[in-house]
Amino acid sequence: MKLEKKKKPSPAISTSSLPDIVFMLLFFFMVTTVLRETDLKVKVVVPQATEIQKLEKKSLVSYIYIGSPTESYRGKFGTAPRIQLNDAFASPNQVVEFIEKERAARAEAEVPLMTTSIKADKEAKMGIVTDVKQELRKCNALKLNYSSSKRAEVYN
Amino acid sequence: MRRGRGTPEVNAGSMADIAFLLLIFFLVTTTIDTDKGIAIRLPPMPEENQPENDIRIKERNVLKVLVNANDQLLVNGELLSVKDLKRRTKEFIDNPRKDPNLSESPTKAIISLKNDRGTSYNIYITVHNELKAAYNELREAKAMGDFGKSFDKLNESQQNEIKDYYRQVISEAEPENVAGA
Numbered sequence: 001m002k003l004e005k006k007k008k009p010s011p012a013i014s015t016s017s018l019p020d021i022v023f024m025l026l027f028f029f030m031v032t033t034v035l036r037e038t039d040l041k042v043k044v045v046v047p048q049a050t051e052i053q054k055l056e057k058k059s060l061v062s063y064i065y066i067g068s069p070t071e072s073y074r075g076k077f078g079t080a081p082r083i084q085l086n087d088a089f090a091s092p093n094q095v096v097e098f099i100e101k102e103r104a105a106r107a108e109a110e111v112p113l114m115t116t117s118i119k120a121d122k123e124a125k126m127g128i129v130t131d132v133k134q135e136l137r138k139c140n141a142l143k144l145n146y147s148s149s150k151r152a153e154v155y156n
Numbered sequence: 157m158r159r160g161r162g163t164p165e166v167n168a169g170s171m172a173d174i175a176f177l178l179l180i181f182f183l184v185t186t187t188i189d190t191d192k193g194i195a196i197r198l199p200p201m202p203e204e205n206q207p208e209n210d211i212r213i214k215e216r217n218v219l220k221v222l223v224n225a226n227d228q229l230l231v232n233g234e235l236l237s238v239k240d241l242k243r244r245t246k247e248f249i250d251n252p253r254k255d256p257n258l259s260e261s262p263t264k265a266i267i268s269l270k271n272d273r274g275t276s277y278n279i280y281i282t283v284h285n286e287l288k289a290a291y292n293e294l295r296e297a298k299a300m301g302d303f304g305k306s307f308d309k310l311n312e313s314q315q316n317e318i319k320d321y322y323r324q325v326i327s328e329a330e331p332e333n334v335a336g337a
Contacts, residue, residue: 049285127273147193
């Protein structure tokens with residue numbers, strides 16, 4: 001066996017799969033960058049909870065972010081918590097308009113299944129959250145989710 | 157000229173690569189971090205000309221939870237720490253010793269939650285979480301007692317039976333513009 005092998009010249013390393021590897025990397029980076037669909041202008045650290053549920057249909061969820069503006073926007077908007085809808089800062093009375101737009105983008109049959117997810121910073125005060133909640137009630141968007149992360153320990 | 161040599165075999169060596177590519181593509185597009193959180197249902201906005209709700213609820217059937225701007229908890233008039241809220245809530249709903257100050261039966265129990273505009277969001281979520289945990293634990297205990305199985309493993313009608321017994325009623329007061337922070 002050993003003798004037989006030695007007679008063959010060692011084949012050159014095939015580089016034909018190199019483009020595939022590169023494409024793979026390309027795809028990887030393309031996809032991971034797409035994931036962040038909105039540019040967060042507010043700092044959000046969601047509170048922790050134990051009794052959390054997963055949101056079922058991601059396409060039917062509209063996000064409302066609440067938190068204090070990030071470093072680069074501090075000069076203009078200060079540090080008080082603000083609401084962000086899509087890509088811009090908003091005031092509570094723009095929530096209704098935002099929900100209407102979100103509804104218009106979906107099929108009519110799916111509208112009752114739509115959920116609003118409030119991603120609010122744990123440092124935020126309830127005042128601003130309550131304002132948003134009242135606006136949501138006004139436009140009958142009653143399914144609400146307070147985004148929170150899993151907490152391991154449970155109070156006993 | 158080439159024909160003479162016979163058609164060469166189609167190279168299937170890169171097939172694996174293509175498959176991997178697709179696999180990775182789908183792996184990545186199905187977003188891993190699904191949004192999680194506490195799901196609630198808001199009450200509908202009261203109609204403008206709706207007559208005042210005149211349903212009377214016995215005082216003992218309501219657990220009043222008040223959170224002030226300093227994140228302190230007042231449960232039925234007494235100061236309580238968040239750590240004790242779940243135990244207190246469970247006691248109130250279930251009322252195993254038939255205390256005349258606690259709810260008549262779990263189906264009649266109502267939890268009223270009220271917060272200030274200056275309450276921090278963090279404590280609000282924690283309180284909500286504790287109330288929910290109280291109900292979930294009671295449901296779990298009843299599932300174990302009645303059916304000998306965990307609540308998640310029961311079929312739908314059994315789950316509904318337990319849900320009807322421990323109806324989760326967390327009513328949030330209409331916001332008032334009280335002292336903010």
